[in-house]
Amino acid sequence: MPKKCKEFSVNLAVLAPSNKRQFSFGMMRGCIDDNTPFFAMVFILRDLINGDFQDRVRVKVTIGPTFNDQAEAMMKLGLTAEQMSFLQGPITNRAMKLPASGSQEVTDKKMTDLGHQLLNT
């Protein structure tokens, strides 16, 4: 019998040794019902500016049922160096192009596509 979906989230934040940049990676498993999970990934880029860490931008990528297996696998396995590199390259580039959103999350189709690409990297 397949395991029933249960909602939860995990957040992990890592500070670069330079102490000047932080990236946070959050994953949430949501449930539409017992048998239909969905996943959301949040990427936040934060820089040290004038002594305080300030958000450059925050982007949320929601992954629909099509990519559930990859998303679940990534959550359990962790990011590979290739995925980390993709996150810091094209995804960050895209994030920096989006208008500064402060604490508001932005939904962007290209970012969603990049999120899907991340899963397959």
Added chain:
Amino acid sequence: MSIFLTERLKTLRLSWQRKFSAYAARSVLLFFSIGLWSVCFASPDVNAGLKCGESADAYKGYKVNDVRIVTPLSIKTPFSFLFGSQHKLQNDFAAILPRLPLQKGGTFDRVLNSFSIDALRQVYDEQVVQPGERIRFAVVSYRLENCNVTTESLDVVYVVYSSDFLYYASRIFEKPNDKITRSLAPGKLTNPGSLINTTNKLLPQPLLGYDDGRKLFGGTRLSLQSKGRFIDRMDLNLSGSQNSALTDFNVSGSREFNDSWISHLDWRLAYDYFNIPTNDLKLKAGSGVAQLFGASKPLTQHGILVRFGTSVEVGNRQVDAHFPLLSLIPDQSGYRAVKSYLGATINRGRQSWSASYGLQLGANADDNGIGFVKHIFDANYRARFLRREHDPIRLDLNFGAGTAHSTNSLIPIVERFFGGNQPRPFIEGDDWIINSSPLIRSFPQYGLSRVGSGPSIGGTNFLSFNLTLSKPVWHIAAVPAEISDDASIRDALAGALRTARTATLEVYLSDEPPFINLANQLRIDRNPNLIEGTIPELEKAFSPVPLLIEQLKGRNPPSDVLDAISEIDDDSGVLEQSKQTLQRITDDKEPLRQLVGQLIVNVTADDEGLIAGLIDGLNSIAESLRANQLPADADAIQRSVTELTNVRTAMLPKVKQLLAYGKSDLRIYESVRQIFKNDSAPDDVSRSMTRLRALLDKIEERANDIPNVGRSADFIADDMKDPAEFVLLLQNKKDVVSQFLVAQLSSDTIRQLNEFKPGEPLSKQLLRALLQDLNRIIHGPSIFQEERFADVDLSDETSSLAAGNPQGLELIRLNRSLIAEAYPDEVELSRIDNLLDAVDDPLSDAKLMLTLATADMTTTSVDKVRSPIHRLAIGYGDLAPSLLKRITSTTKSLQQLLANAGAQSEAQGLSLETQKLRAFESQAQKAWREIPLAPAEKRTDFDIGYSARALDVVFRELNLVEVSPVLMFDAARIGPETSPGFGNFRYGVGPALRFSLVTLDFTAGYSFNVNRKPTESRGAFVFSMTISDLFR
């Protein structure tokens, strides 16, 4: 009654390792004593109500009566005032409640619930990782409570757990310098709102206590921290009573080192004075001291921490006696001494070993040179054995020895050895406590002072041995079960740790000189006349391109030229990507290796990098321009193509070298991969798992008729997953199946059913009666009717069985399956099915990991192989066990179940395969340990290992509240011996009770003086408040 309220007595676990602020302990003492009773009955969530069934779908559309947020710090205790940050956190969460998508008064919905969890997760997006903290984590889950099927209402409780709690728990009582004794210092908390940020705050702490010698005493401790160059802290400790006084005033400073084997240095200037009564004496001492202490970084592969220190002391020593002192022992004298020590500690898992040696060279005022010499040795072993989660057996062993001899003059009495239930630090003021006196808890402070029948003037040598053993009998786990029991959460945490490893390794590599050298070769353009393949050259070659493209677009070129331009020039095309990446790469905060790799080598496995893509695009544009008779523009573009190509070609080998730097060769994992899959070997994990799957499928088929545990067995109590919820569902009779079942129950069972109240424990009588009736029902006739089970999601097997006319065991199986499928969260289909379900997930995950881990070397990379291997066979201990371990522990349980049920052939097959998989797992772990790793990887694994251990303590060991009986045993003697052997050893044995609040331990007991002499008391009360640092 004599009460010895010792002022700095530690439990042995910590006594000689870390110095807890006795004054802080005493200030808390009164509150603790008053609040102890109420704390015992404190609940982590005062509003906690009846839990609902597992499936939240069943409650869709229910009215939400309440929405609450619970954190581990939600517990209301008399100590809540100590957790100032807790209030801030609670206030933060209280402010979020009105903004959650799921609201009190609204209706329950899974999607809204998911978004509410996400909203709470976002609280942790806001928090910044402080320097030294390295990682932060947070987990948010939920539970439903007080589900009322009559009123269709419920409460939603969000459970939030974060590493903030870990820091508060480990540090709330510790002194700033205590962190250096950790294997890895997680760093300072400097959040402005944190209590731990005490800079420029005068912190007075009142104290009050009682000691049999000192009687009732009181005083204060004042401390002030600032950010001075050499002095950054000032402390004043004062306490006094009718017959005693203690004063300590000091200024101190410290420095941390990043690039040396020394991690930390402390210096301190102080004046210490004490005037304390003993049995027959009054000891007085005043000293001005200058001290220097240090600690190393973890050294060697065992992570040995070395501690060292020295203290120069000048002052006086004085004794008031009720009897004439020996003429040769001075009762008053000037004093000077130099003390030095060297110590080391090793922490491994839940065990710790420490040893220290101290040397004191002292002199009286009249001495020329050294007057007396003292040697001190102190060794400790501390261990926590976690046989069951949150139930640690703690063992602390200590051995101490010391000798003092005069070289020029007699030793002052104050400097002789006195034993008792309070350790005496070799050097006052240091966090590294070396006990310089025998600890024997059956004697009051300074109570062991007589050698043989001589006067009470202490001894010139000592030996002591101490044992403390405890085991909790009651606890509330710090991490709510909703979080700690959820395998998905532990899996996700393990995934987060692996992500942290990847990120940490990358930055450690980038700190290495060869990496910096390679990076500089790309960053610095040494000869402007040559193409060396540098980033400035690439910028120069790239810089005209955007302008050329803009100019072309501005001249309305033919449509095929525009089409060629649009191939590279949209807001996420290679032109924009290259431009952005080049802009970022000049900033030294940016990840050079990744960015330059994406420019020159590839972004994903399917391309050749942004510049190559740009060159292709520019070539297409040039071709279109030429085709449209625009040669000048085509030539301009072509010049850029040539320059970019030349620079890229020159950069390519350097970038490839940079990308390869520190990357392990995939072949180092070959030894583990061979254990997983090796067609030329007699057997491997892959084949073993295939056989196991076949065995499990066979067992699933046989589950229909295996007696006692199969689907045609009678129900037993273990088959009820949630009996209370089952009873509630029957009681409420909301569905047709429940109405039918209740109608079949005996009148006595119905009476008991109706008397049951939600929230109460289910009585054994009711459960027994219910099982008896259910077993009568499943024995026949068939309970299946299409309309009765119309709302139940029946399995194909059960539907097919119901369509026939089953008899005997098949009929029992049908009826039992119908009930189990109607109540999937409350009733087991069978115990075999339960275990088969439990092994399904890890087995299918393991199959996927096996495929990834053994992928073709030419099509995969180290990073894509290492994590699947780690997840399949290594894991993070019991926090997130390997998949193989999870599989074999479940198949072992299944095997035992089958063996007890008489299904010997299935049990034997399962046992054989379980043993094989376990053997493969051991082989894989051995091979994994033998993999040669680069220094940066070793350093990364050491650091991530600390994070994993800390998480393991939090999830599996840490208790919010804990009560433990304690056994104390001490043996000590002071000399010189008047008889040979161990005749002068004194013993103390006694019980105690320890009450622990997170990491604060309160221990009270009595130690009996088992070989009591006529002048001695029967024993002594023991009282201590200590901090147990579980996160070393």
